[in-house]
Amino acid sequence: MSQARTIAQALLAKLLTRETIVALAFVVMLIIFEALTLTVSFRSYITKLEQREYVIGLGGFFVVFISWTWAIFFFRASLTSNYGTRVFCFLLFVVAVFFEYGYQNAFGRFSTVEDLRIALFDATNEQRRNSIIVYADWRAAIPCVAYAILLLRFRTRRRHSWKTLGIGLVGLACFLSLISPYTSGQFPTISLDAFLRTAILSPWKWASAYHGPRNAVNFSSPRRPQNNIVFVVDESIRGDHLGINGYNRATTPYLDELLAKGWLYNWGIAASGGTCSEKSDSLLFTGMTLGELPDTTFQMRRLPNIFQYAKAMGYRTHFLDGQKDTYWLGTSYDKQYIDDWQPAPSFAVANDFDIDTVIARRISEVVNGSTGHFIWVIKRGVHYPYVTTFPITTAAEWQPSDAAETEIDPARREQLINTYDNAVKYNLESFFRALAVSEWRNQNLLVYTSDHGQTLSEHGERYTHCGTSMETAPTEANVPLFIISRESLSVDNQFRASHANLFATLLDLMMFPKSERQHQYAISLLEAKAGDSRPRHFWVGDLYEKAFNGRLLFDQ
Numbered sequence: 001m002s003q004a005r006t007i008a009q010a011l012l013a014k015l016l017t018r019e020t021i022v023a024l025a026f027v028v029m030l031i032i033f034e035a036l037t038l039t040v041s042f043r044s045y046i047t048k049l050e051q052r053e054y055v056i057g058l059g060g061f062f063v064v065f066i067s068w069t070w071a072i073f074f075f076r077a078s079l080t081s082n083y084g085t086r087v088f089c090f091l092l093f094v095v096a097v098f099f100e101y102g103y104q105n106a107f108g109r110f111s112t113v114e115d116l117r118i119a120l121f122d123a124t125n126e127q128r129r130n131s132i133i134v135y136a137d138w139r140a141a142i143p144c145v146a147y148a149i150l151l152l153r154f155r156t157r158r159r160h161s162w163k164t165l166g167i168g169l170v171g172l173a174c175f176l177s178l179i180s181p182y183t184s185g186q187f188p189t190i191s192l193d194a195f196l197r198t199a200i201l202s203p204w205k206w207a208s209a210y211h212g213p214r215n216a217v218n219f220s221s222p223r224r225p226q227n228n229i230v231f232v233v234d235e236s237i238r239g240d241h242l243g244i245n246g247y248n249r250a251t252t253p254y255l256d257e258l259l260a261k262g263w264l265y266n267w268g269i270a271a272s273g274g275t276c277s278e279k280s281d282s283l284l285f286t287g288m289t290l291g292e293l294p295d296t297t298f299q300m301r302r303l304p305n306i307f308q309y310a311k312a313m314g315y316r317t318h319f320l321d322g323q324k325d326t327y328w329l330g331t332s333y334d335k336q337y338i339d340d341w342q343p344a345p346s347f348a349v350a351n352d353f354d355i356d357t358v359i360a361r362r363i364s365e366v367v368n369g370s371t372g373h374f375i376w377v378i379k380r381g382v383h384y385p386y387v388t389t390f391p392i393t394t395a396a397e398w399q400p401s402d403a404a405e406t407e408i409d410p411a412r413r414e415q416l417i418n419t420y421d422n423a424v425k426y427n428l429e430s431f432f433r434a435l436a437v438s439e440w441r442n443q444n445l446l447v448y449t450s451d452h453g454q455t456l457s458e459h460g461e462r463y464t465h466c467g468t469s470m471e472t473a474p475t476e477a478n479v480p481l482f483i484i485s486r487e488s489l490s491v492d493n494q495f496r497a498s499h500a501n502l503f504a505t506l507l508d509l510m511m512f513p514k515s516e517r518q519h520q521y522a523i524s525l526l527e528a529k530a531g532d533s534r535p536r537h538f539w540v541g542d543l544y545e546k547a548f549n550g551r552l553l554f555d556q
Ligand SMILES: [Zn+2]
Pocket: 235, 236, 276, 277, 278, 451, 452
């Protein structure tokens, strides 16, 4: 008995070293500091316990406990390790903390697997640079300095070095890999763990996705198409800031003219699929509806894309991308369906804010030359920072307008809105005037919307879109939707439209036979009547992740 007690005492003495106590205290202080400065909530687990869903609730707390315990192990190991290991631990901590505080600053949450994919593969260098400048949170320096002081106060020893650290990282990787099917990677923890979580879960989430070719469209039209179809997806244009939608500022004089001539069929304010470009574009590309989300069987990567349908109808397909220099829409199989891919560098112009004008001229050349073209356009639009999207010296109609905005300051909200409206007006006027609709020679149909709307600091937000809260997200899903056609269309624009209606609309404009369609798509705008309107929704969750239902109501 006394021997057992001696062993227990010896074990306790070994564990309760000065390093362990300091590591424990550091983790506790980190938890408190981040609870006060960041958005870290245990609410969902408490709700689960209240709803008597003990497995999910307690399981969640267990995962949080493991991640905290792991952090104590990490800091303890680093305090007693050799010089090289310490430098590595410190650099890992700095990268993790700045990365996660940046996402917290931007979106009020830690990074996700999807964020990492977008940051690595989908974003342009310009977007990466801007995001770092806009969202860097210098409060992240506080824990970094505290950690540096701790490391300097402990003598370097050889006892714990690469081997211990390696075992710790492998252990964390094994644990997160085991739970990867059951987590969306958003459990509350500290920033270091959140960063490692995103890094470790990413390959698992990517590996479990479908990576094969899309379903084929087994139809081939015997006739050549007699029209041209242009589908324009704008960037960050909020529906209720357009003059044609009743905004109190005349942001769209040229579109007003088209409306007066009867050439513009306006559905007013529509609901976008998502509040982030990538989500909305994926939904538009395949015609998937929100009722089919989360997409746990990867239909988004299996259903035919719009280019496949266009090619089946004999269209020459074009993809004009005003934002990116590499191909990114859909999967790696999708580029083969595009006959003419024109990335952002092919619209090079003296000022980047005139890229959309160059795109409009390019569209005019194609559609006035011949019929049989299907063109998908990703406009450059007015992505934040707005000052880079219009000439501030000549087009700042609403004042005061920011001249050099580097971050969103809710205290200067009026300036933010003025700058945004100046950007919207310059961009839409220059783009649509360059399309020269009155000079169109063929039957051209242009379907227009934006990928998402915008939050303009309504509740003190420092981000502009990709939000998930019910409070702000509806303005981020608020997008314009209209068709420009000089031939008359018989439509009922009292129907409350969403992005979901656009896929079937494009198929109808191509005259793709209904019986040959591969999927049950939402109703086309050429068919929908006011009475078909239903409460509209949009998606803020992960497209593929079942752990989180991300459907929010748009019509309040
Ligand atoms: Zn966007």
